[in-house]
Amino acid sequence: MKVIAILSVDEDVLNEVKEGDETTKVVSEFAWLHDSGIILDECHDLENSDIDNVTDEYQLLIWNKEKEEYSPVGQCQKTLEQCKQLAEVYLSIANSHVYDLAKHKICRRKIYTLYGDKTEAE
Incomplete structure (x- = not known):
């Protein structure tokens, strides 16, 4: 099973615990998770890198x-x-019996794209 997890790392606490560069510390x-069968395959610093x-x-x-x-x-x-623009159009045509048109919002989310290794298709 593969799991994607985004973690926050408190660099001050990490610096107190381990020596070395950031990736080595993380x-x-x-390592203690390895004993439970959880293996860190890769890690990337999302805030300080130019991941495209x-x-x-x-x-x-x-x-x-x-x-x-x-x-x-x-x-x-x-x-x-x-x-x-979508909100402007939709709010002008939406069914006010179903929707409270005064209560609307726009939410933003970040999309992280992960690509695995290529394998030959059959």
């Missing part, structure tokens, strides 16, 4: 009166401007 701290596979996407959410929760509307958009 890897050595995962991290992007943002934007989603329009409108309050659904029936479900009593925010519901996503339409597809995620690549830019905030596109999402605002």
Whole structure:
């Protein structure tokens, strides 16, 4: 089984515990997990590196009166401007019996793209 986990590392605490460069420190701290069968295959510093596979996407959410929760509307958009345009159009045509048009928001999320090794297709 492969699991993707994004972790926050307190560098001050890590510096007190281990010596060496940041990657070596993080890897050595995962050694105790190895005993439980959890192996660190790779690690990347997402904040201090120029990883080009991290992007943002934007989603329009409108309050659904029936479900009593925010519901996503339409597809995620690549830019905030596109999402605002979607909101303008959708709010003008949405069913006000189902949606509370005064309660809407746009949420942003980060998308991390991970590529595995290529294998031959049969």
